[in-house]
Amino acid sequence: xxxxxxxxxxxxxxxxxxxxxxxxxxxxxxxxxxxxxxxxxxxxxxxxxxxxxxxxxxxxxxxxxxxxxxxxxxxxxxxxxxxxxxxxxxxxxxxxxxxxxxxxxxxxxxxxxxxxxxxxxxxxxxxxxxxxxxxxxxxxxxxxxxxxxxxxxxxxxxxxx
Amino acid sequence: xxxxxxxxxxxxxxxxxxxxxxxxxxxxxxxxxxxxxxxxxxxxxxxxxxxxxxxxxxxxxxxxxxxxxxxxxxxxxxxxxxxxxxxxxxxxxxxxxxxxxxxxxxxxxxxxxxxxxxxxxxxxxxxxxxxxxxxxxx
Numbered sequence: 513x514x515x516x517x518x519x520x521x522x523x524x525x526x527x528x529x530x531x532x533x534x535x536x537x538x539x540x541x542x543x544x545x546x547x548x549x550x551x552x553x554x555x556x557x558x559x560x561x562x563x564x565x566x567x568x569x570x571x572x573x574x575x576x577x578x579x580x581x582x583x584x585x586x587x588x589x590x591x592x593x594x595x596x597x598x599x600x601x602x603x604x605x606x607x608x609x610x611x612x613x614x615x616x617x618x619x620x621x622x623x624x625x626x627x628x629x630x631x632x633x634x635x636x637x638x639x640x641x642x643x644x645x646x647x648x649x650x651x652x653x654x655x656x657x658x659x660x661x662x663x664x665x666x667x668x669x670x671x672x673x
Numbered sequence: 674x675x676x677x678x679x680x681x682x683x684x685x686x687x688x689x690x691x692x693x694x695x696x697x698x699x700x701x702x703x704x705x706x707x708x709x710x711x712x713x714x715x716x717x718x719x720x721x722x723x724x725x726x727x728x729x730x731x732x733x734x735x736x737x738x739x740x741x742x743x744x745x746x747x748x749x750x751x752x753x754x755x756x757x758x759x760x761x762x763x764x765x766x767x768x769x770x771x772x773x774x775x776x777x778x779x780x781x782x783x784x785x786x787x788x789x790x791x792x793x794x795x796x797x798x799x800x801x802x803x804x805x806x807x808x809x810x811x
Binding site: 560561562563583586587588589590591592645646647648650651653654 | 752753755756757758760780783784785787788
């Protein structure tokens with residue numbers, strides 16, 4: 513009996529904590545994703561060429577599609593051994609977007625073509641996107657100074673000029 | 674059962690581990706020179722640094738050269754041609770993490786040669802490139 517009460521209390525606490533964390537990682541209109549500690553393999557294999565995009569920025573279907581085509585990865589070869597691919601896929605899909613407007617797969621599985629991404633970046637002028645320091649909309653860290661830590665809070669936003 | 678040969682090998686491994694531990698060096702699996710030696714042995718000819726530089730800085734019928742992302746002289750940060758992300762220096766004298774694990778080195782040659790040359794690089798090409806990178810000193 514006391515074990516059961518303890519387990520209910522633990523679950524209630526976990527739910528409370530995860531509610532508090534939800535939305536903390538992104539600005540008000542961004543995806544309601546939990547801030548999760550990146551899997552070491554994800555960081556090592558994927559964050560060499562780009563920011564470790566938080567898993568909640570794409571739905572599970574997009575992640576699966578991306579991981580099954582790493583040899584043709586947005587114009588580059590990002591192929592990886594099958595064991596690492598599987599490990600990363602399990603983790604990404606477990607933490608993928610699954611609610612609201614982040615839940616549908618964007619065109620070409622591009623985060624930057626998601627409706628929520630376009631909506632939250634509509635105030636950024638075209639000239640800013642073209643700056644050499646920005647170069648690409650996939651270069652989150654050009655403005656989100658803590659993107660490498662999975663923190664997209666507007667407090668840490670510095671738009672280059 | 675352990676043969677005396679295996680015991681000797683184990684003992685030397687242990688002594689090596691102790692030496693590394695005592696010296697307080699980071700426990701890198703391999704050195705750039707060891708990886709270069711591996712490629713040179715595979716190719717069966719001596720590496721040519723100038724040929725490596727030439728290979729690194731010129732395009733091979735496709736959009737990117739190695740230098741497009743790593744820089745013409747990869748002693749400082751490069752920038753990924755597609756994502757804009759900073760790429761840490763490639764020359765081992767400027768970045769001690771480079772060329773410390775032959776499997777990792779192989780993975781990146783496989784990926785990047787596919788992008789730059791449209792095929793895997795040969796052992797001789799890899800040896801040339803690495804021999805040139807090793808010549809770059811502060």
